[in-house]
């Protein structure tokens with residue numbers, strides 16, 4: 001059964017493969033800015049934000065996107081249609097905390113996104129401490145007729161790291177949020193980062209076991225990187241943050257995949273920052289080079305997602 005999830009060319013269950021399997025056509029995510037803020041910056045939960053958060057793009061009084069949701073969607077869909085021949089779309093509310101508003105405002109934004117005939121669903125990025133019952137009820141209601149995914153930022157399962165990066169929530173709060181989302185017809189994606197100061201590869205890899213034990217449908221993983229204007233960039237200048245090497249990241253990402261059940265789709269495996277604001281790491285690799293450095297390492301090892309779990313996953317031996 002498990003090998004049915006894996007893309008034989010990539011050796012893991014890519015989100016693109018999952019979407020094509022589920023919807024029968026090329027589906028792309030279109031990012032929109034709904035004008036949200038973040039409780040970890042406005043004082044509700046904390047101030048200053050996560051140490052890696054890009055201060056320059058945050059306005060304390062609430063962001064005001066210059067373009068309407070409809071205009072942002074039209075531009076994003078045109079781009080993906082021209083570049084990838086995409087036929088259907090998921091509108092991704094990405095910037096800041098996209099459930100952090102009144103339920104009336106959330107309903108307005110989400111239903112406007114879903115009104116487009118080529119939009120099959122929405123993806124909503126948020127924090128474990130920002131899922132009010134009303135917001136969750138709304139998402140569950142929309143999930144009866146559409147694809148709805150909550151992208152929950154965990155970043156690290158180590159409470160000491162969460163504290164040190166000023167994340168403003170604990171592992172327990174993430175677990176409570178997962179429990180409240182489960183069984184409501186909503187897909188769940190978890191965001192993870194590797195490379196925090198003081199983090200070990202062994203410590204990070206426990207996250208694969210945690211993901212395997214939860215009703216998580218997909219994950220996003222990237223290396224910790226510092227951009228200009230962040231506390232993390234200051235830490236780097238002071239020597240308090242030493243970025244991991246590309247080799248270390250690729251090896252750890254492959255170890256992680258080998259421990260992750262094939263049922264969990266992979267939405268992202270690396271992060272990139274615009275050159276103008278990037279501080280470290282400076283691997284100077286294009287996006288597809290990052291992607292294929294992981295794919296090629298799996299090939300070199302002769303392994304695949306779920307390889308170390310044995311059992312059913314070993315049926316993927318024809319890869």
Ligand code: SF4
Nearest residue numbers: 038040049050053096
């Ligand atoms: S939760 Fe996201 S938006 Fe809020 S401070 Fe952290 S990185 Fe920034």
